[in-house]
Amino acid sequence: MKTKNLNLIIVLGLVATIGILIVQLLWTKQAFTLEEKKFSQKTHFALLEVVKKLYKGTSSTLPSENPIQKIANDYYIVNVDNDFDPKVLEYYLKAEFLKFNINTDFEYAMYNCQSDEMVYGNYISQNEKTSAQKTIYFPKHKNLVYYFAIRFPNETSYLFNSLRFWFILSFALIIILLIYVYSIYTIIQQKKYSELQRDFINNMTHEFKTPLSSILLASHFLHKQDSIQKDEKLEHYTDIIIKQSNKLNSHIEQILNIAKSDNSSMKMNIKGVALLPILEEVAENMKLKHPNLALKINTPKDYSILADEFHFTNIIYNLIDNSIKYCNEDPEICITIEEIPKYLKLQFSDNGIGIPSKNTPFIFDKFYRVPSAMNNEINGFGLGLYYVKKICTLHHWKISVDNNTNKGISIVILIPN
Incomplete structure (x- = not known):
């Protein structure tokens, strides 16, 4: 507003x-x-x-x-x-x-x-x-x-x-007025904090874009070199650098858009998307970055959904990246796809440190990070799951989180059939 x-x-x-x-x-x-x-x-x-x-x-x-x-x-x-x-x-x-x-x-x-x-x-x-x-x-x-x-x-x-009823009513109105004034004061304070947060994100992301542009420029120049094109392995790694740099650039732009206004609607390019190729591509890229990652995809067949491919891919990256970051041993992630009445269920289970039950209602809040001894070691701003929730809401999907019986958490996305 x-x-x-x-x-x-x-x-x-x-x-x-x-x-x-x-x-x-x-x-x-x-x-x-x-x-x-x-x-x-x-x-x-x-x-x-x-x-x-x-x-x-x-x-x-x-x-x-x-x-x-x-x-x-x-x-x-x-x-x-x-x-x-x-x-x-x-x-x-x-x-x-x-x-x-x-x-x-x-x-x-x-x-x-x-x-x-x-x-x-x-x-x-x-x-x-x-x-x-x-x-x-x-x-x-x-x-x-x-x-x-x-x-x-x-x-x-x-x-x-x-006339005690009249006096009680007058007293109630005075209390309402005081509550209203306090609420207005709180709203104004929260608005100031939101503006500070937005300014911080704008400044931070703009600072990221400068070195990222240099990386992309150098990567494209590197990709054109004969020695790189002759070596299939080096050319593959160079392609990954360019591809992931472009994704990072898109992430920065997305964060800028989120910071500008939470009420502004993102433009969704909804079309038919095959699930399995996207999951396999993300899994391959994440395994290159984390060689000790054990990632398994369980699905009876390849399903297609109506989604924005770019944002849906970002959701997968965010969920897998979170599972890896919040794990104090070799990460094991299982992605399960199954049909249930009225929905296609997409479940991400990991063997991470889990989330205390009292904190689970807040993990999709903006800038929220679960208090943990690992927070000092893990980089992040509490925007990943907020972004995931926002995209799911724009797609009219349901998302929930729960702790596993043994260890880790399971995040479930329900996509209407």
């Missing part, structure tokens, strides 16, 4: 997430305000019912004006204009608050006209385990003779508890 597009996606995602969080917080604030109004209305209606109950059975009539005044969010006074029993008041308060689903602690006080002061009534707790709280001062109010006051000491926490 281009840097410009990635930056645009990051900014849009960040703005969208912050916008959603702001909207959520505004909704939560609005919900709290509505819940506060709802609580006030329920309290108002409940107190009106209490006033009606206090007047019931008396000769007095209900006052024409609203007897309830809201002094503060958690403090109300109620003018009953009639004498009443504190125990009866407490009973009605409990009953009406329960009826209107007001499930929070409250305390009340009554005005004593004889002593001209507020007389504390009681603290009513919804939780029996909650001990009585410290008495709060109830102020007097002018022009009222018979009235009582109600205070809700835990109203704020009660409202917050009623």
Whole structure:
């Protein structure tokens, strides 16, 4: 993905997430305000019912004006204009608050006209385990003779508890925003590392191309000499040098292409390819390089597949070369070809050092090398099996690896029939 597009996606995602969080917080604030109004209305209606109950059975009539005044969010006074029993008041308060689903602690006080002061009534707790709280001062109010006051000491926490879903959702959005920011930071860091790796590979492969061009030039000149052409063995070796130098040059170009972009599709020249000649050619070249190599090909017949010949040959070279490099004795490799339902199975088994089970899921990752004491002795960049996996994926083949029972590993490529 281009840097410009990635930056645009990051900014849009960040703005969208912050916008959603702001909207959520505004909704939560609005919900709290509505819940506060709802609580006030329920309290108002409940107190009106209490006033009606206090007047019931008396000769007095209900006052024409609203007897309830809201002094503060958690403090109300109620003018009953009639004498009443504190125990009866407490009973009605409990009953009406329960009826209107007001499930929070409250305390009340009554005005004593004889002593001209507020007389504390009681603290009513919804939780029996909650001990009585410290008495709060109830102020007097002018022009009222018979009235009582109600205070809700835990109203704020009660409202917050009623909106706990909103707060949990807001908290979850904040966590998501933090995770998003951290993910973006990680992506940016990984992008920097990828760019460094790509620059390193570009520089390294360009440095390889200069001496390789000189080798190819000298090899072609050497091949034209009469003394070389007259000696069949020398001419054969010169051909091998030229041929393998060309292959190495192609490998370098391929690595450059991989380094440029992992998302860019390689062009595949798919055609019918005979398996056995390619395997035999690679085996012969590898035996020239490694005289102690024992390589056996088991196949009931010669099979043909649809593949890019160049890339398929590179796959064979990579797999055999890996088996040779990671072997602490004379390498023995067995290539088996067999037909199974829906697939042609191509299996490479060796007698190498094997791979720990915990590392097998990562061996096809780019730049990954299995931790081993032999790593310091073996040259490589962890690109071989990554390349093999990429080519198999482009061909729609399946590839897997497993440890053998005795020693070494088996790499299996399943090619659809």
